[in-house]
Amino acid sequence: MIRYVLRRLALAVLTVWLASLGIFLAVHALPGDVATQILGRDATPQAVAAMRTELGLNEPLWQRYGDWLSGALHGDFGTSLVTHQPVADELTLRLRNTLLIAALAIVLGIVLALVCGVVAGLTRDRWPDMLISTLSLAGMSMPEFVIATLLALAFAVAIPIFPAVVTAGPDATVAELLPALWLPACALSVVMAAYIIRMLRTSVIDTMASEFVATARLRGLAPARVVLRHALPSALLPTVNVVAMNIAWLLGGVVVVESVFNYPGLGVLTVDAVHNRDLPVLQAIALLGAATYALLNLAADVVAMLLNPRLRRRAVA
């Protein structure tokens, strides 16, 4: 098992490296010259040339890539073209803020999905299933910003218990951010849960129809035990990868939802960086995204292995 995990880890590292190459090349293939971008259109050619030298733009592409990558490995993502602050510092703060939302959304979403998915699967075609399936379909078909806006209308405007817009800056303390977390997290978890519920429902139905569940029942075991001990681990298996995909999707969803609430996280930073063509920041965010995807897939494989002894232990011949 350890060998398998190590092999997957090596694969994940390779994936992230390939992604870094792609990101770097894509950013440098963008039209326009960074030096001109910074100095403005009226800059003298001498100033532009000096800037290019300062930024290291005259070095060959491969060397610049090597410098960037080795910097990134040491936590140095360069300097923001806009704020002239180290990208890493800004990123760390924003990442913390986003992780707060993401963690809350993941916990809420997974709990919601597990409960609803299992209930829907067990009550197939009866009213709890109808209700959950209809709601999850609605959750899937509505874009997250609509859900976010609806939530804001309901719980910030109509019943003002949560703030509609965050006024604190990125360096606010966790306590300051706490009330602002709930609405964005809820918006994200609803969409995330909807997909998982659909998947888990089907999977629970299949597992409950399997021979080993029927046999467990015929041993006289109580229904709760049959569902939780015998059926659920197998039913969760096909769901694990969907959960990982959805968590990865959070990164994209976060951009939109943070914008709606003006929450000082990675999402808003991304939007700003795109707007300002702040390339070092963009590169850093993209690399972070790639690493997250790779890690989540690795995590999903490990969880699948924990759930399925067949993956964990080879048959003893």
Add this chain to the structure above:
Amino acid sequence: MTTPLLAVDDLSISFGANGRTHHIVSNVSLRLGAGQTLGIVGESGCGKSTLAGALLGRLPGGTEVNDGRVSVAGHDLFRSSARQLRALRGGTVALVPQNAGHALTPTMRVGRQMREVLTLHRDLSGTAADEEAARLFAQVRMPQPEMLLTRYPHELSGGQQQRVGIALALAGAPRLLVLDEPTTGLDVVTQAGVLDLLATLRAELGLAMILVSHDLGVIASTCDRVAVMYAGRIVETGPTTRLYDAPGHPYTRALLASVPSIAEPGLPADLPGSPPKPGGTVTGCAFAERCPVVQAQCRTGDAPPLRAIDDDTRAACLRAEEVRDLPPERRPVHLRPEYAEQSTLVSLRGVEIRYRSGGPPTVADLDLDIRRGETLALVGESGSGKSTVAWTIAGLRAPSAGTVTFAGTDDLTRLVGARPASLRRRIQTVFQNADTALNPRRLVREAVGRPLRLFRLAGRNDVAARTDALFTDVGLDPSYQHRLPAQLSGGQRQRVGIARALAAEPDLVLADEVVSALDVSVQAAVLRLLDRVRTEHDSTYLFISHDLAVVRSIADRVAVLYLGRLCEIGDVADVFAGPSHPYTRLLLGSVLDPRPPASDMDGHAASRPVEEPESAPPAAGCPFQRRCPHAIEGLCDTATPPWRQTDTTHRIRCHLDLEDLARA
């Protein structure tokens, strides 16, 4: 009057569809006391499994009990509360499921599943539960019972899984065990071990058992009484030996006649037709359509009642007395024509096949000739490499050493993609599971027509006519060709599989366990079909099977493989006459004949092994040494045994000489 352990009274189970009631089980009554055993036998679709489920208070989805009751130890299962039912299930009546591989929870350790039952029904926990679990595993003769607790189901072999399934059923200390096809899908040798175990358990624990099976031999070896089911009704019931000796219902008689016998040559009689679908409106006797002694009054009125035909036997046939008095079923010996040509079609020399380089070869040192026009049977347990040999001939797996030639010239060590089309056409395969070998989304006509087009055996306009002819040839009405595989029965699908192979007009047909998944009645029909088309089409068969009785009925020659090494080969009559290789004896001893010849009874019991099949051969010497009762230390484990030639066509590879083998 004391309450019987199990009382089924006038039970009817049905499902409603299109506003009508369709009966799956009709008016079934059973009584079983402590320590008694009852076998329930019948073809697929006769309601056996539904009845077995009902004995534990389970019904298939969408069905209901219309009438009657099932009482276990005085509790009416279908009028008990959920809590009462849970206490009865596992605690009083327990199920041994058909396929333990699917019936054990894959994500839980075996020990935990066991402790769960012990805690629930016996209030044991902690070390007491662990000790009891280990005792139960030892009782079902599992090696190293303590180690087993931490194993997952997939880490066990099929036979071990079935033993664990039995141990789990025993864990709640039930008084009645319901066994649903407990050995179907197991190897003959493993099956013999499991049945032997059941007999011991019954004697030790005084358990009552209901054993549901389509295999008359399995029931004969385990049950005192038998109930024959047809179309949801019990049509005959009585003591097993008496019923098998003189069946009173023509259905029982026909079932018995369709079982191939290890004791006599010839193809078994087939039982044409199939049981009516549940819910069809039948007037009179449901078996009338297939009955050889049917008369006008069988087709009118209600189903014939189950009536006593002697003090202990009851049959639901108007002519039961006459049927009983019919002379004992003489096997309509279908003597097979001698194969005329003796030229070699396929020749294997020194063949070795490996799945993993470095590991031990799956097949080694194999010399085998398939003669033109014969049916050569390749026999052995699963893991004996018999399918591997067929795959190599079919070009699905290249041998790692040796030569394989076809018709003296063509090289068969090439994979199928490297063979010319003409050679591919001449070797065709019929697979064990016709349902998975046919594309479920294509009409069966396309499966049969494809080789015709592929090998240009029929012009564009002739394909339809040729397909019609092929369907007729395998005994299917040509109208069936417009169906999907799922719309055919198992036997019909297998016929399509045979038609598909015949379409290519092959010289060699590789038939891999083609009848092992079929009901006995269908099996007999398919065997006769195979034999007929082989003669008519003048082709050659490599017939792979683990069932020696089937082999005896259809093969001209037999080759016995153990762990990929040839042990014995010869004409079918010579091999079955003996002397035999110790492994062949083991296989022969494991065959369950519904009516075993009296003289052989003791011999069968003595040669029954309890251990599990091996997966890899020993480093040196005879491959069978570790299981052989006659192994000679210092010889069998060091030197490869020599071939011993009898004065007939028969060769045995053993260190014992022929006299010793005959005495052994």
